Amino acid sequence: MAYPMKIRASMMGDKVVVKALITHDMETGLAKDSSGKTIPAWFIQQLIGSHNGKTIFNAQFGPSVSKNPSLEFRFSGGKVGEKVKLTWIDNKGETRSDEKEIA
Amino acid sequence: MNKTRRAVLQSSSGFSVMALAAANGLFTSNAFAQAAAAAGKPVAEWNKAAFDTKSLQATATALGGGTAVESRDIIISAPDIAEDGRVVPLNVTSKLAKTEAIAILVEKNPNALAANFAIPEGTEPFVKTAVKMGQSSNIHALVKADGKYYFATREVKVTLGGCGG
Numbered sequence: 561m562a563y564p565m566k567i568r569a570s571m572m573g574d575k576v577v578v579k580a581l582i583t584h585d586m587e588t589g590l591a592k593d594s595s596g597k598t599i600p601a602w603f604i605q606q607l608i609g610s611h612n613g614k615t616i617f618n619a620q621f622g623p624s625v626s627k628n629p630s631l632e633f634r635f636s637g638g639k640v641g642e643k644v645k646l647t648w649i650d651n652k653g654e655t656r657s658d659e660k661e662i663a
Numbered sequence: 664m665n666k667t668r669r670a671v672l673q674s675s676s677g678f679s680v681m682a683l684a685a686a687n688g689l690f691t692s693n694a695f696a697q698a699a700a701a702a703g704k705p706v707a708e709w710n711k712a713a714f715d716t717k718s719l720q721a722t723a724t725a726l727g728g729g730t731a732v733e734s735r736d737i738i739i740s741a742p743d744i745a746e747d748g749r750v751v752p753l754n755v756t757s758k759l760a761k762t763e764a765i766a767i768l769v770e771k772n773p774n775a776l777a778a779n780f781a782i783p784e785g786t787e788p789f790v791k792t793a794v795k796m797g798q799s800s801n802i803h804a805l806v807k808a809d810g811k812y813y814f815a816t817r818e819v820k821v822t823l824g825g826c827g828g
Binding site for chain 2 (some may be wrong): 590605614615616622630633634
């Protein structure tokens with residue numbers, strides 16, 4: 561199940577600061593459950609940020625990224641009221657997109 | 664609280680969620696590819712080879728670079744002592760001109776590479792996230808700038824490991 565991301569995009573001077581909280585278990589494939597069985601790996605592999613149809617951020621994640629990953633990055637060229645879109649895909653092919661207006 | 668009603672609600676919402684998930688499963692990858700294409704960029708393959716590497720130099724090679732050189736222009740900001748290895752917040756800033764990518768590595772994790780961030784033009788060479796650490800280890804930031812690879816290292820001590828221990 562893919563839950564919505566919490567995204568914040570705000571102007572800081574002439575730059576846009578994008579903060580995101582993603583809800584994802586990010587299982588490493590090394591942890592065991594209470595019955596001793598290995599929990600299969602399940603983690604976000606890629607995340608793309610776009611603004612006005614332009615890629616502003618492109619991340620590849622391994623299982624070492626924390627559970628419920630947090631992320632912050634900054635880009636220039638954004639204006640108040642425009643939208644920032646984040647999309648991720650995990651190793652099971654699940655994906656989720658969320659948009660946020662720049663405040 | 665009306666238990667029957669709750670049970671019915673839960674089971675019905677559970678069913679619709681399952682149905683949705685099944686429906687989604689058919690085109691999820693496509694949706695991502697479309698989002699990527701809409702952003703003007705074809706979706707890149709997840710770099711499995713790089714994420715399988717065990718050391719800094721091996722990662723640099725897998726990412727397509729040669730030997731990485733240590734640089735003082737990369738700043739890793741992380742706690743000296745992390746109480747909880749499951750969530751170690753850190754950020755990396757690169758002052759190198761033409762920074763194209765920033766990768767974060769945890770040396771003693773089962774696989775060294777944690778994340779690799781491409782920094783397109785117009786995006787600041789800065790990234791903040793959180794990683795898991797199995798034990799006290801060096802953290803490396805591997806930066807690609809103007810086609811070359813540079814790195815910086817910082818040691819983080821972990822009180823409680825975070826890799827399934």
